[in-house]
Amino acid sequence: MPIRVHPDIANLVPYSPGKPLDELERELGIHGAVKLASNENPLGPSPKAMAALTQTTATLHRYPDGGAHHLTRALAERWKVGADHVVVGNGSDEILSLLVKTFMAPGDEAVMADQTFVMYKLAVTGGHGICVEVPLKDWRYDLSAMARAITSRTRLLFVCNPNNPTGTVVTHEAVQAFMNTVPDHVIVVFDEAYYEYVRDPHFPNAVAYVQQGRQVAVLRTFSKIYGLAGLRIGYGVTTPEIVGYLQRVRNPFNTNTLAQHAALAALGDDEHVAASHAINETGMAAVDDGLRRLGFDPLPSQANFVYFDTRRDGHEVFTRLLHQGVIVRHIHGSMIRVTIGKPEENRRFLKALADVIGQCAVIDA
Numbered sequence: 001m002p003i004r005v006h007p008d009i010a011n012l013v014p015y016s017p018g019k020p021l022d023e024l025e026r027e028l029g030i031h032g033a034v035k036l037a038s039n040e041n042p043l044g045p046s047p048k049a050m051a052a053l054t055q056t057t058a059t060l061h062r063y064p065d066g067g068a069h070h071l072t073r074a075l076a077e078r079w080k081v082g083a084d085h086v087v088v089g090n091g092s093d094e095i096l097s098l099l100v101k102t103f104m105a106p107g108d109e110a111v112m113a114d115q116t117f118v119m120y121k122l123a124v125t126g127g128h129g130i131c132v133e134v135p136l137k138d139w140r141y142d143l144s145a146m147a148r149a150i151t152s153r154t155r156l157l158f159v160c161n162p163n164n165p166t167g168t169v170v171t172h173e174a175v176q177a178f179m180n181t182v183p184d185h186v187i188v189v190f191d192e193a194y195y196e197y198v199r200d201p202h203f204p205n206a207v208a209y210v211q212q213g214r215q216v217a218v219l220r221t222f223s224k225i226y227g228l229a230g231l232r233i234g235y236g237v238t239t240p241e242i243v244g245y246l247q248r249v250r251n252p253f254n255t256n257t258l259a260q261h262a263a264l265a266a267l268g269d270d271e272h273v274a275a276s277h278a279i280n281e282t283g284m285a286a287v288d289d290g291l292r293r294l295g296f297d298p299l300p301s302q303a304n305f306v307y308f309d310t311r312r313d314g315h316e317v318f319t320r321l322l323h324q325g326v327i328v329r330h331i332h333g334s335m336i337r338v339t340i341g342k343p344e345e346n347r348r349f350l351k352a353l354a355d356v357i358g359q360c361a362v363i364d365a
């Protein structure tokens with residue numbers, strides 16, 4: 001008997017994380033490649049987190065604290081909610097999958113943008129749900145169109161803010177108008193992985209909706225500004241009712257001891273966060289300026305990456321950059337996303353791009 005697999009699973013395309021640096025360097029016979037592909041912190045992990053890791057190794061024969069007690073309490077205090085409003089996960093990706101697993105039955109719908117974080121589609125389709133994709137409007141989430149896409153089968157609605165890969169945000173005003181129309185049977189998931197990078201004073205306070213008792217889940221992560229992507233730890237701030245259901249579904253030891261301790265230390269490392277924010281600000285200005293000098297029109301970004309139209313075969317641009325030791329992310333068509341790195345990495349990217357665009361034919365729009 002052959003094994004059976006549901007077509008929803010068979011038809012999934014695995015998430016493509018890109019090759020590890022060392023493997024790529026071996027393959028291409030280069031060294032000193034720069035990775036600007038996954039929106040990681042170019043300054044590395046919080047030094048306080050690294051110190052906490054060293055101190056934690058002696059207790060690794062013990063199971064983790066399944067309730068992530070200290071981290072949960074610290075996060076609750078930080079966001080001025082009760083500890084019963086916080087759930088910690090193996091990356092915010094896990095919380096996302098838990099939301100799908102917990103609240104979606106086969107045939108239920110999740111509303112999302114057509115150009116956004118690919119994990120929503122993977123998680124929902126893998127959970128036998130239906131993805132209702134709403135086109136972006138001027139590269140931004142079209143919240144009124146998303147509200148109109150809600151049906152009685154809608155369980156989740158994802159708002160990636162800032163949006164990956166565009167870097168654009170929806171404002172407080174737009175979110176408020178949207179929240180006034182969203183029915184209570186829909187959980188609105190604000191994915192704020194880049195929250196700590198945002199400068200826009202009109203950025204909404206999504207946690208306030210949780211405090212008001214709305215059906216909202218705010219996802220945050222230690223993978224981006226805190227520099228702990230390799231440890232896999234993120235969290236959700238949501239209602240005690242939703243937390244309660246997620247606690248039933250999650251694995252008992254979903255986050256490991258090292259990750260919990262490092263995250264707690266990183267949360268208290270204001271200096272590292274400030275330095276990471278600052279290097280992103282100057283790097284963003286330099287990359288934006290450099291791209292404009294090369295004739296591109298990058299989208300205004302509130303995150304730690306920039307999205308732009310190469311007006312060429314994006315895969316070819318990506319591949320040629322790769323051969324120059326600069327790894328970016330080809331999203332689709334002519335569109336490329338590049339993470340803001342250290343000043344020398346940004347210069348290296350801009351220089352490589354200047355070389356590469358001379359080698360690729362321009363596509364007429």
Ligand SMILES: *Cc1c(COP(=O)(O)O)cnc(C)c1O
Pocket residue numbers: 039090091092093094117160163164191193220221222223224229232233234
């Ligand atoms: C990077 C990222 C995350 C974070 O994922 P983790 O699982 O916490 O590493 C979540 N959402 C978006 C949009 C991201 O870009």
